[in-house]
Amino acid sequence: MQMPEPRADILTGRARIVERLRAALPPGAVIDDAIELKVYECDGLAAYRCPPMCAVLPGSTAEVSAVMRICNEEGVPVVPRGSGTSLSGGALPTADSVLLGVARLNGVLEVDYDNRFIRVEAGRTNLSVTGAVEQDGFFYAPDPSSQLACAIAGNIAMNSGGAHCLKYGVTTNNLLGVTMVMADGEVVEIGGAHLDAGGLDLLGLVCGSEGQLGVVTEATLRILAKPEGARPVLVGFDSSEVAGQCVSDIIKAGIVPVAIEFMDRLTIRAAEAHVAAGYPDCEALLIIEVEGSAGEIDDQLGRIIAIAKAHDPVEIRESGSAAESERIWKGRKTAFGAMGQINDYMCLDGTIPVSELPFVLRRIGELGAEYGLDVGNVFHAGDGNMHPLILYDANKPGDLEKAEALGADILRLCVEVGGCLTGEHGVGVEKREIMTAQYGADDLEIQMQVKDVFDPQWILNPAKVFPLEVSAGRRS
Amino acid sequence: MQMPEPRADILTGRARIVERLRAALPPGAVIDDAIELKVYECDGLAAYRCPPMCAVLPGSTAEVSAVMRICNEEGVPVVPRGSGTSLSGGALPTADSVLLGVARLNGVLEVDYDNRFIRVEAGRTNLSVTGAVEQDGFFYAPDPSSQLACAIAGNIAMNSGGAHCLKYGVTTNNLLGVTMVMADGEVVEIGGAHLDAGGLDLLGLVCGSEGQLGVVTEATLRILAKPEGARPVLVGFDSSEVAGQCVSDIIKAGIVPVAIEFMDRLTIRAAEAHVAAGYPDCEALLIIEVEGSAGEIDDQLGRIIAIAKAHDPVEIRESGSAAESERIWKGRKTAFGAMGQINDYMCLDGTIPVSELPFVLRRIGELGAEYGLDVGNVFHAGDGNMHPLILYDANKPGDLEKAEALGADILRLCVEVGGCLTGEHGVGVEKREIMTAQYGADDLEIQMQVKDVFDPQWILNPAKVFPLEVSAGRRS
Incomplete structure (x- = not known):
């Protein structure tokens, strides 16, 4: 830098x-x-x-x-x-x-x-x-x-x-x-x-x-x-594409959950190893939470679960208690820390149109393979705010520079599909030089x-x- | 001008x-x-x-x-x-x-x-x-x-x-x-x-x-x-203060209706004369609408009606059909035209903190009396966006100038209580010279x-x- x-x-x-x-x-x-x-x-x-x-x-x-x-x-x-x-x-x-x-x-x-x-x-x-x-x-x-x-x-x-x-x-x-x-x-x-x-x-x-x-x-x-209450449902899929389509369909149905969080296999496994959140071992996990009175929650979650079921999920688990809700969220909330247990990481913050999720996830995987670096994906899916986590080894000469270059490529990809360089973390010094891509x-x-x-x-x-x-x- | x-x-x-x-x-x-x-x-x-x-x-x-x-x-x-x-x-x-x-x-x-x-x-x-x-x-x-x-x-x-x-x-x-x-x-x-x-x-x-x-x-x-559906409830009060308190209490309860509209006696009567919306003849009328699935609507309206009942309303009427919803809204939506049947009018657009509604409505009445002009109030109460309508006679020399001066006083009042000159109509030429108040x-x-x-x-x-x-x- x-x-x-x-x-x-x-x-x-x-x-x-x-x-x-x-x-x-x-x-x-x-x-x-x-x-x-x-x-x-x-x-x-x-x-x-x-x-x-x-x-x-x-x-x-x-x-x-x-x-x-x-x-x-x-x-x-x-x-x-x-x-x-x-x-x-x-x-x-x-x-x-x-x-x-x-x-x-x-x-x-x-x-x-x-x-x-x-x-x-x-x-x-x-x-x-x-x-x-x-x-x-x-x-x-x-x-x-x-x-x-x-x-x-x-x-x-x-x-x-x-x-x-x-x-x-x-x-x-x-x-x-x-x-x-x-x-x-x-x-x-x-x-x-x-x-x-x-x-x-x-x-x-x-x-x-x-x-x-x-x-x-x-x-x-x-x-x-x-709100009077909140309740999450956890839905596992064996395909990122299908998980992305499920997100689109929920949004299209006019339901506005308070959160739709997405985790891919790498971050699911890291979170499981870290806090044993009880996640299924699958390709993509959504945590969808709604808030309101008990009546509103039942109504909204009922419609969300009906949509999710139409996408052939590997698991649907509606929280039945405050303790279960906490456990479902714990894996997501500690996901960054869990990734940090594996290696050093760089957290990106690109934002994309929701419909581009499947394509962008696939391209991120390909780019990571080209650079020889693992990338985990855990992000706010409802509004397309991605947080790719690039794993690297700070003690390995050249690895940080490789991660930086991969990060810049991923952010340029976000701009190319109609998104932008940053959803919520800002430009700072990190994205300063690639502002010209936007x-x-x-x-x-x-x-x-x-x-x-x-x-x-x-x-x-x-x-x-x-x-x-x-x-x-x-x-x- | x-x-x-x-x-x-x-x-x-x-x-x-x-x-x-x-x-x-x-x-x-x-x-x-x-x-x-x-x-x-x-x-x-x-x-x-x-x-x-x-x-x-x-x-x-x-x-x-x-x-x-x-x-x-x-x-x-x-x-x-x-x-x-x-x-x-x-x-x-x-x-x-x-x-x-x-x-x-x-x-x-x-x-x-x-x-x-x-x-x-x-x-x-x-x-x-x-x-x-x-x-x-x-x-x-x-x-x-x-x-x-x-x-x-x-x-x-x-x-x-x-x-x-x-x-x-x-x-x-x-x-x-x-x-x-x-x-x-x-x-x-x-x-x-x-x-x-x-x-x-x-x-x-x-x-x-x-x-x-x-x-x-x-x-x-x-x-x-x-949304799947929408349904309004009409609530009449014999006091603007109490109507304002009801608005505050709904908001405080964490319910977000799509609309909370307020009409005072002058505009209620004008709307009734114009389109016979079936409004009660009272001091203040709220039209509160919620949207969602049938379950969500029932849940939210139930809570809103419970709050309204605690404020001793003169009438509560939940819409029972699409035709009734339309009639309830018709009086509000044609209120400006109805006021235009009475006289020329100038529509203001000040915004105030919701809690100042009772005080501001009283002061507007006093200011109108000082200028010898009637002022009707019909506005978006949920977010404090007021639309005082000053009635005047364009053919009466000096009346427009009097209305302008009263309008400026009312907008200054909005700024004084912590509000602003315009909620949604803009400054334009109309409020240009009183920008210095803000x-x-x-x-x-x-x-x-x-x-x-x-x-x-x-x-x-x-x-x-x-x-x-x-x-x-x-x-x-």
Whole structure:
């Protein structure tokens, strides 16, 4: 992974910059010790590492504003970081940057059940947003696998999804407003606890902008009343094609389950070995979950099972208890960890039209064979958001590079069949250079001009999203 | 309604511009006859009228591109128009502009049931999108009242909603991609038949941008499988407060009806006089509709009726037949027309937090009394999207101005309680000058800088969205 050369003038001015930051923030909020900085040298894409010049942990929007004002004056790049769980290197520092962690901004500012929203500081973890309202029967819908750790700030940056987004939408569908610190330190409010306002939809623009436009410090989020119950059914098939057709037919029937998860044989076996979830040993497994009252669940699952039966499954198992539901989900939820038991892996995030599932799965198998690498498939089938897991050996010279090349081929395949490079993990540094597979030079130029408006000096989250060569003239 | 002075140099160059447009387009596609131009002098906000310099009716994306290239070279403003149903003057011409109507662009380009999308030319009417897929059991969800006439192009410009958007979302939630002609004639593709792609979300930015960023000529839209059935229940209350509380309680219970519509006594009586819908004569009426299989409908309506009964309603009437459902909806769907039988009216479009409904309804009554004008309320209660209808007499000198002033006061009230100026009708010319109630100077400046990126000459849809004084330096 090529990264831009650090700016020497910033590195030589390091002592002055650290001193200015120290003067502006409370004791302990500025970290410049090399050992302590190791915590921040990578995120969830741990193959790439680079410690920042220093890290700051502000405790309020005003402190974030002070940091941005100083960095803007000094022309210092700033890398915003939520909990550092990004799988695309969205929070990977550069050597000349200030790492701005929002983890201390984790409070609940307002809960309003009548209008179904919660306002939180953006460093709050995803799951603890639900934690703040579940005693009153509410929840926050987007549920990335990392929801125990990941921050709302990062969810907004990446427009994160999760298994249950088939029904409830991704972050942009559940975000009502933000408080954002602009590149020059100005604090702005965008959106609020109401429908889309007039004027240009800057909230939609900010969501998914990967820290390129500002630092989000507070968020107003839609909360939903928790459904009375939920129940999964597990369906095994001896063919990926048939499993894909079953998904299509459920969607076509107008049923919207909260989740349709897909696992292939490699990941089924890994999950079985890891947690003994009781999965059948078959080519493809679907976990389909519906939510609602008992009557609604019976009605929807009845129709889903009728459709599944018409596809000659090797097994259908409707959960009969909370314990059984948990066991069915356990294999899926720990699938990434289970694959990690086998080898190092790289998790991709391409999205494709659902009807292309059988073709894409077959091509992924062929591409993997060409590279001599195994690829497991476990993903959100209902909306075509794939997560191919490429297994490789980090200690074997050249294996990472092979996995990277295979990953790029798979993502190009996703674009070729009418899909896109990323469903929910973002571009980050990982997919930066293959953005050209999705966008022409004019498209990227327009996107960069929009960034120019918000961040004229290009100090926000450097070396992400835009190919280095394409953005070279703009980066300071 | 103040409008900018037409540019004299464009008006004197009119003959040359018309000639260039004629040379680029097929016979009959350029209209400059004063009588024929009267068709285009206003849209659904008929209080304001101004014929354009000329009108063009291109029949393809390439022809739209040719028009934009010429207008860009000549520095001529272009007013894009779908079907001209805008209630905010979104397609109101200026005297020096070319009116660009997309009505001839009405074809279906692709239907894909497996991936649940349809690709249409953007001049196609909303209802005929559903018309193209309903024989196969699908529909397009956003349903503005004007759906028989309004074009997808206008729906995208205004991010249109409708009665059923509580469950299915507004246009931005159902739009997957667009083909757009830029101000300089370049043709770009944004989005596609997949989840949100990487990079900045320009599709979200374009949706709701009121023709400020480009001319959308094709759209890829999400289609949904038609539910097995739908059934409304009508609930009458003798208090708006209690009706509002009932709405809150339904939402809080985690039930998502497809629609919760609210009518006050004035509109109930007007609807009764107009179509004899059989409504009770009471203070507030809710029409709550659910969709799904028979089992799901019974389950959801049962829970809704239990909640409604706890609020001491004066009447609860669950529809027992298709004919009865139609009659219940007829009064609501013709309510605007019914109000038009009483007097001229101005339809507002403010959005508020649902919990503020009782307070806002009371204040609207008080404000109406202060101005000596009646205000009817009929709106989408589930998402707080209000449509106060101000009755006035267009033939009575000063009455329109009084209605405008009352309308501005009501919209300011919406912003004050945490809402916004527009839910689904857009800013247009109507709300242009009160944008300052919602946005500070810096906010508007950022929005205008984003427009600068797409439309450096500011030729697209002049004198809309941004207050004239605020945008004065930018308009040519």
